[in-house]
Amino acid sequence: MAPDTTQSPLRLDGRLPLHGVKVVAAELLVAMPFGTQLFADFGADVIDIEHVSFRDDPDTRWRLRSGRHKRRIAINLRDPRGQEIARSLAASADVFAENYRPGVIEKYGLGYTALSALNPKLVYASMSGFGHQDFLPSPVWNLASYGPIAESMSGVANAQGDEPGKAGIALGDIISTLFCMIGIMVALRDRDQHGKGQYVDISMADALLTLSERRVLINNLAEIADESAAARSAELNNAGFGTLTFQAGDGAFTLVILDSAANDESHWGRFCNTVGHPEWITDSRIMTTATRRAALEEIVTPAVAEWAASMTKSEAAGVLRNAGLAAAPILTPVETMHEPHYVARRMFTEVEEERGARLKVVGNPIKMSGFEELGVHTVPRIATPGEQTREILIESLGMSDSDVDNLIDKGVVAETHAPVASR
Numbered sequence: 001m002a003p004d005t006t007q008s009p010l011r012l013d014g015r016l017p018l019h020g021v022k023v024v025a026a027e028l029l030v031a032m033p034f035g036t037q038l039f040a041d042f043g044a045d046v047i048d049i050e051h052v053s054f055r056d057d058p059d060t061r062w063r064l065r066s067g068r069h070k071r072r073i074a075i076n077l078r079d080p081r082g083q084e085i086a087r088s089l090a091a092s093a094d095v096f097a098e099n100y101r102p103g104v105i106e107k108y109g110l111g112y113t114a115l116s117a118l119n120p121k122l123v124y125a126s127m128s129g130f131g132h133q134d135f136l137p138s139p140v141w142n143l144a145s146y147g148p149i150a151e152s153m154s155g156v157a158n159a160q161g162d163e164p165g166k167a168g169i170a171l172g173d174i175i176s177t178l179f180c181m182i183g184i185m186v187a188l189r190d191r192d193q194h195g196k197g198q199y200v201d202i203s204m205a206d207a208l209l210t211l212s213e214r215r216v217l218i219n220n221l222a223e224i225a226d227e228s229a230a231a232r233s234a235e236l237n238n239a240g241f242g243t244l245t246f247q248a249g250d251g252a253f254t255l256v257i258l259d260s261a262a263n264d265e266s267h268w269g270r271f272c273n274t275v276g277h278p279e280w281i282t283d284s285r286i287m288t289t290a291t292r293r294a295a296l297e298e299i300v301t302p303a304v305a306e307w308a309a310s311m312t313k314s315e316a317a318g319v320l321r322n323a324g325l326a327a328a329p330i331l332t333p334v335e336t337m338h339e340p341h342y343v344a345r346r347m348f349t350e351v352e353e354e355r356g357a358r359l360k361v362v363g364n365p366i367k368m369s370g371f372e373e374l375g376v377h378t379v380p381r382i383a384t385p386g387e388q389t390r391e392i393l394i395e396s397l398g399m400s401d402s403d404v405d406n407l408i409d410k411g412v413v414a415e416t417h418a419p420v421a422s423r
Contacts, residue, residue, distance in 0.1 A: 010069050015374050016043025021188070023095040025049065026077070026086070026110065031204070032099035032127050033066035035177035039095075039184075040069035041364045047093075047392055049086060050385050052076040052414040064361060067382045068351050073393070074386030074414040077108045081412045088397050090115045090122060095184055099127040102142050112199045123187040123197040127180050131203035138203070176207040245330070246301060248308040248316040255317075256326040267325060274323040275307045352381040389415035 010016060021044040027033045033048070040046040048070045063072075073089075076082040087109065090096045096115055098105050105111055105126075112124045112134055130138040183200035191197050244255045257267040272280040277300075280286055285295040308316040313329035320327035331339060337348055337360060349363035358379060393399045393413070407413045 010040065010043050010376065010378065010380075011045040011071075013043055013374075013376065016376065017368070017370070018042040018044040021045070021095070022093045023047065023097060024086070024089045024093040025096075026098040026100060026105060028099055029173070030066060031173040031177050032097055032125075032180065033063075034174060035181040036097055037066045037068055037070065038181055038364055038366065042366075046070040047089060047388075047396075048072045049077070049089075050074045052082075052386075052411060063382050063385075064351060064353060064359060068349075068361075068380040069378075070383065071388035071392060072383045072385055073389045074416075075389075076412050076414075077110075079412050081407070081410075083109045085393070085397070085407075085413065086110055087115065087118060089392070091119050092396065093119065093122060094188065095123045095125060097125045097127075097180075097184070102126075102128050102130075102132050116197060116199070119197070121191055121195065121197045123184055123191060123200065125180055125184050125187075125200040125202070127176055127202045127204065129204050131201050131206070134199060134201065136201070172204045172208055175211065176202055176204045179207045179210075244296065244300075246304040246308060246316070248305075248311050248313040248329075251313040252330045253308070253313040253317040253320075254328050254330055255320060270323050270325055271320070274320060274325070275304055277303060346377075349377075350379045352379055354382070354384055384416045386414045386416045389413050 011019070013019060018039055021039065023036055023039055023044050023046045025032060025036045025046060026049045027036060036044075036046045036048075046069070048067070050072055052074045075085055077086060090110070096110070098110070106114075112126070112132075115122055115124060126132055130140050133142075180200065180202040183202060187198050187200050242257070244257065245252050246255065255271065257271060269281050272278050280300065283295070283299075285291050286299065311319070317327040317329045329335075336342055342348060345367065347363050347365065348360045350358045351361055352358050389408075390401070390404045393404050393407070394401070399407075404413070404415075408415060
């Protein structure tokens with residue numbers, strides 16, 4: 001039976017692990033919104049503050065990527081009355097999350113110092129390129145940053161061997177937001193034990209540096225002091241065979257070989273036997289680190305392509321997997337939606353956009369036994385900007401309809417109405 005969009009919002013389901021946790025988020029684009037969406041998936045009440053002059057671009061529709069199960073309120077944060085509304089919402093919140101450029105949110109009177117004085121139990125989370133000046137201030141804390149900037153500074157772009165930001169994935173956004181959500185959960189746990197909230201300050205450059213930790217260690221172990229000595233690091237890094245990519249009939253697949261031992265039971269030996277070339281096991285050209293790269297390109301790659309030519313990339317990877325090797329097809333985004341692993345893991349979920357169409361989006365990767373036992377699998381309709389403005393002001397701040405109408409007339413807040421779906 002298909003999930004029902006008419007079910008009660010997840011935030012009202014008392015069985016869910018984050019039921020009762022209220023998150024007020026002044027968030028932009030992807031980084032923070034993706035993380036707070038994970039909280040909403042587990043039952044938190046996430047109130048998304050959007051500016052009254054919101055841009056509703058039908059071509060990008062960021063909210064489809066990170067807006068499920070959230071409520072949306074539109075407030076003019078440049079207006080002192082709008083700022084006061086945001087402060088009032090934060091006064092009863094468990095978490096205030098923001099990812100504005102450092103210095104901007106403080107101008108609105110919504111910085112950590114102001115809100116923690118108002119609500120000492122509040123967990124305040126910020127995400128930016130280089131952190132904030134409240135503690136551990138970076139010399140570049142106030143500079144603008146996006147994912148490719150953090151990739152460049154952290155060494156990730158260097159490891160990619162290509163121009164940063166060209167892969168079409170929100171690497172910096174997603175990695176940073178996961179660290180941010182972990183920080184929030186740790187701070188909530190600490191608050192529950194000691195009664196006081198604290199500031200979670202996430203720098204995208206810091207988060208991405210963790211992706212370079214292996215390369216940093218390798219360089220330090222080799223005592224690399226300058227670029228001219230990089231070959232020593234490369235030799236350490238490629239002591240085995242590493243990651244190999246081959247072509248099949250319909251595309252490429254990846255194989256990881258972690259050792260170069262010359263015997264039938266090693267990774268390399270099993271690979272050679274599986275693809276029908278046992279003579280490679282002791283081929284000195286391949287077994288010698290200095291000549292291995294050229295030998296792989298000239299000898300192994302074309303032979304494996306011939307072996308896999310009559311197979312799909314998934315079939316070729318499957319044969320290698322059955323031999324006990326680590327292999328996988330290189331999938332396109334469309335192909336991932338049909339990959340049995342992701343289907344079994346419920347890694348795609350549906351959302352309903354404003355015209356009533358149902359779209360598949362990537363779901364929550366955090367799988368929990370108790371949550372799955374509840375069988376909570378709804379198809380949320382993604383709210384339009386400001387759709388819950390009236391509801392939130394009345395429910396959370398005790399305003400009347402006439403109070404809200406007055407604020408709308410003065411441009412302090414804005415509201416939209418749920419569209420009538422054309423099915």
